[in-house]
Amino acid sequence: MSFNSCVQKVQFVGGKHLLGVSEDSQVQLMDLDSLKVTHFVCGAHQGSVRNATVDPHCEYLATSGCDGQLKVIKIAENSLVCDKKISKKS
Secondary structure, X not given: OOOOOOEEEEEEEOXXXXXXXXXXXXXXXXXXXXOEEEEEEEOOOOOOEEEEEEOXXXXXXXXXXXXXXXXXXXXXXXXXXXXXXXXXXX
């Protein structure tokens, strides 16, 4: 796991993964057994990613950013399943 700007959050996910997000809108999910990044999103939001979480089954990744958007990604397919404005501020 490596970022080009300040890291906003690092969180263990289910004891098998480590989730990290950064100010430059990167989201990385690292497998703790192999220590390899298994999912990488660059430009997830316009501006900084403020928060992220993964569901208990490691199927979905949800992120929120300074752009006021909530995004949900189906990890296995790397497909966006939700992109919704949740904040009036951007």
